[in-house]
Amino acid sequence: MHILVTNDDGIDSPGIYALVQALRAIGTVSVVAPDRQQSAVGHALTVSSPLRATKVRRDGAFFGYAINGTPADCVKIALCSLLEHKPDLLVSGINHGSNTSVNILYSGTVSAATEGMMMGLPSIAISLDSLDYSTDCSVAAAYAAKLAAQYFRLQIPPDTILNVNVPALPLECIKGFRVTRQGTSRWEDAYERRLDPMGREYFWLSGKYCSYDTDIDTDEGAMKAGYVAVTPIQYHLTNTALLQNLHIHD
Amino acid sequence: MHILVTNDDGIDSPGIYALVQALRAIGTVSVVAPDRQQSAVGHALTVSSPLRATKVRRDGAFFGYAINGTPADCVKIALCSLLEHKPDLLVSGINHGSNTSVNILYSGTVSAATEGMMMGLPSIAISLDSLDYSTDCSVAAAYAAKLAAQYFRLQIPPDTILNVNVPALPLECIKGFRVTRQGTSRWEDAYERRLDPMGREYFWLSGKYCSYDTDIDTDEGAMKAGYVAVTPIQYHLTNTALLQNLHIHD
Numbered sequence: 001m002h003i004l005v006t007n008d009d010g011i012d013s014p015g016i017y018a019l020v021q022a023l024r025a026i027g028t029v030s031v032v033a034p035d036r037q038q039s040a041v042g043h044a045l046t047v048s049s050p051l052r053a054t055k056v057r058r059d060g061a062f063f064g065y066a067i068n069g070t071p072a073d074c075v076k077i078a079l080c081s082l083l084e085h086k087p088d089l090l091v092s093g094i095n096h097g098s099n100t101s102v103n104i105l106y107s108g109t110v111s112a113a114t115e116g117m118m119m120g121l122p123s124i125a126i127s128l129d130s131l132d133y134s135t136d137c138s139v140a141a142a143y144a145a146k147l148a149a150q151y152f153r154l155q156i157p158p159d160t161i162l163n164v165n166v167p168a169l170p171l172e173c174i175k176g177f178r179v180t181r182q183g184t185s186r187w188e189d190a191y192e193r194r195l196d197p198m199g200r201e202y203f204w205l206s207g208k209y210c211s212y213d214t215d216i217d218t219d220e221g222a223m224k225a226g227y228v229a230v231t232p233i234q235y236h237l238t239n240t241a242l243l244q245n246l247h248i249h250d
Numbered sequence: 251m252h253i254l255v256t257n258d259d260g261i262d263s264p265g266i267y268a269l270v271q272a273l274r275a276i277g278t279v280s281v282v283a284p285d286r287q288q289s290a291v292g293h294a295l296t297v298s299s300p301l302r303a304t305k306v307r308r309d310g311a312f313f314g315y316a317i318n319g320t321p322a323d324c325v326k327i328a329l330c331s332l333l334e335h336k337p338d339l340l341v342s343g344i345n346h347g348s349n350t351s352v353n354i355l356y357s358g359t360v361s362a363a364t365e366g367m368m369m370g371l372p373s374i375a376i377s378l379d380s381l382d383y384s385t386d387c388s389v390a391a392a393y394a395a396k397l398a399a400q401y402f403r404l405q406i407p408p409d410t411i412l413n414v415n416v417p418a419l420p421l422e423c424i425k426g427f428r429v430t431r432q433g434t435s436r437w438e439d440a441y442e443r444r445l446d447p448m449g450r451e452y453f454w455l456s457g458k459y460c461s462y463d464t465d466i467d468t469d470e471g472a473m474k475a476g477y478v479a480v481t482p483i484q485y486h487l488t489n490t491a492l493l494q495n496l497h498i499h500d
Contacts, residue, residue, distance in 0.1 A: 040297045041292070050444070050452040076439050076441075106294075111292065154498065201303075205297055231488060239484045246406075248404065250396070
């Protein structure tokens, strides 16, 4: 199995390193990832400037390509220009910070998997429920490898990706995989209004995440209860129930 | 009616100017828009740097705020910090270039409307099927005003936005509104591989849009047939049909 790995925390993050180590046990791994942190970029693409691909070494050997772009850019350029052969699977992560409920829409990690799916590649996004870069990623990496190894037995349809959220717990405290739905937790946004050294006003986003989902059938609820939450997501966005009842006057 | 207007082409684009002019006939308009072109940013948020809000004048009067951020940033900061009262409606556009089918995922225009919806605001995204900034936007603006004026009679549920795509045709050639579903047209991606003046390699995205949708019940097909395509879209992404059949082994 040939696995393409990308992320949104950048090619230097501990999450992608742990993921690559774990996936090498089950296949050949190619890494094409952003050259720096790209959190909250969503499904952004670089269309107005050129991309560079820089070879990166780790442990004395070729590790992969660093791209001066977004996670979705990385997937596109990997498949179009950098890889000689189309991979069998894409795994995006391990993100530092969960991507549950509404965060799926902002997530570069999930958008990389979405881009992979749109380009015909079975795709997984995986995130760890800790923003702390010193948190051990090996448990999440082990679950990523477990899921990747059985991916093709699961018969996931080609319009669907798996969005995985792992609790930041020791292995023995994790209750195993749980299939979940997207939750409804959301942000209560606020901006701090500050003055710069020149006395000019600026704003800094300081939202508070409101975790309403306690149901263990939701991504957020299952993760907080100690499960590795696996949500199958797709992008048919039409509100079909509304189609028959919407009468717009010219 | 108090209407918040934003876009992703930037506060200087002809599309937002035409939209504001048309909406002023039906309500009070507040403008909070990016200070520059932000195409293909998707639902990106600015989390790692501060935002500035600059007052912009047009025709000798206050026009609105320019923000050094993404369309989604503009909506958040407008509602959290800049506007004294919550608006009744958000209209995002008029985008230069259609946002049909898969482009919905990349679109800053649509993401601004999505952000508005997530913050409890009825929201419309409107795009014109022309990338040429000299194309007349007044027809699209007139249809935006027609739709905004009847929005509350349409009883759109709070989890849904209306994504509108207008053909670049004279008013008399437009066949009127048509309720549509998201199409399946997509990009065939390619990167041009070039050398910079220093002889170093770089890549430039040069995808080709493949318009497969001819069915006039799709956004792309209806727009190409001369209709103003209105697609109700929502963001419950779970592939619910799969939930019962997904058995993952620990």
